[in-house]
Amino acid sequence: MRLTLRAHKLFVVVVGVLCAALVAQADELKTQRTASNQAARSENPDPEAGRIKSNTERCQECHDHDGNSTSPGVPKLAGLSYDYIVKQLGDFQSRSRRHDIMNAMAAGIGKADLADLAAFFSRQKRDTGGGAKGDANSANLFEHGDTARGIAACVSCHGNADGGTGPGGLAYPLLNGQQRFYVREQLLDWKVGSRTNSPGGIMNNIAQRLSDDEIESLSEYISKL
Ligand code: HEC
Numbered sequence: 001m002r003l004t005l006r007a008h009k010l011f012v013v014v015v016g017v018l019c020a021a022l023v024a025q026a027d028e029l030k031t032q033r034t035a036s037n038q039a040a041r042s043e044n045p046d047p048e049a050g051r052i053k054s055n056t057e058r059c060q061e062c063h064d065h066d067g068n069s070t071s072p073g074v075p076k077l078a079g080l081s082y083d084y085i086v087k088q089l090g091d092f093q094s095r096s097r098r099h100d101i102m103n104a105m106a107a108g109i110g111k112a113d114l115a116d117l118a119a120f121f122s123r124q125k126r127d128t129g130g131g132a133k134g135d136a137n138s139a140n141l142f143e144h145g146d147t148a149r150g151i152a153a154c155v156s157c158h159g160n161a162d163g164g165t166g167p168g169g170l171a172y173p174l175l176n177g178q179q180r181f182y183v184r185e186q187l188l189d190w191k192v193g194s195r196t197n198s199p200g201g202i203m204n205n206i207a208q209r210l211s212d213d214e215i216e217s218l219s220e221y222i223s224k225l
């Protein structure tokens with residue numbers, strides 16, 4: 001009995017230390033990313049030029065004319081932060097994020113064009129699901145996380161209105177209203193480690209603590225937010 005209690009306490013301490021380490025890691029990464037985000041911003045991106053390029057570069061064929069894709073596996077780009085879109089396109093180019101179609105689509109786009117595209121899509125209004133419905137467990141995980149299991153609240157990083165850019169420039173994607181199938185794929189990819197481009201492995205750490213059932217219902221919940 002005493003042993004079990006001790007083991008439990010040890011577990012709580014270990015999880016606590018892991019959480020503190022994650023937060024410290026996030027702070028450090030925020031500082032590191034400030035410089036590169038400021039560099040990207042100084043390119044003076046032009047959203048109207050981005051609108052035209054999103055057509056000529058054929059992005060609209062999959063992501064729709066205003067970035068509100070209606071295909072289950074294609075993410076909505078509308079309302080994602082500028083910094084997040086710039087980072088993802090860079091990650092597709094360097095192949096630190098792997099996806100055959102997007103690796104090909106992003107290849108060869110110059111820095112200025114990429115910035116214009118990001119400026120255009122980030123300014124489009126996201127079609128959201130119109131408010132939380134869904135099950136209580138998912139709502140609880142999204143809003144409060146699960147401290148005992150070392151899961152920080154999704155909303156603490158992702159926000160609820162715009163994913164935005166956190167203090168120090170770390171780029172968070174807006175999740176609200178995102179395509180359900182896409183969200184599920186990403187969480188499963190983070191979990192098994194086939195997507196590894198989140199700063200410091202933050203999302204791998206979180207997804208590994210979620211069961212497949214939780215991922216399934218969280219994805220549905222998020223798509224309706
Ligand atoms: C043939 C369809 C197709 C075309 C064309 C296409 N995309 Fe994509 N895009 C996708 C799919 C599918 C994904 C999801 C990739 C994954 O599952 O990792 C994606 C992902 C993205 C993401 C990551 C979004 C996120 O939430 O992380 C960005 C940014 C993006 N595309 C921008 C663009 C831009 C800019 C263009 C035009 C240059 C473009 N895409 C053209 C299908 C397409």
Ligand code: HEC
Nearest residue numbers: 152153154157171172173183186187197198199202203206
């Ligand atoms: C400590 C901050 C943090 C917390 C807490 C967090 N996330 Fe994330 N999440 C991120 C960051 C940063 C990214 C972007 C990673 C990248 O640059 O590719 C991300 C990306 C994602 C993506 C991919 C979105 C896209 O458009 O491709 C999904 C889905 C996601 N998170 C779901 C969740 C869920 C569900 C939770 C709660 C269980 C959660 N996150 C908690 C920081 C966080």
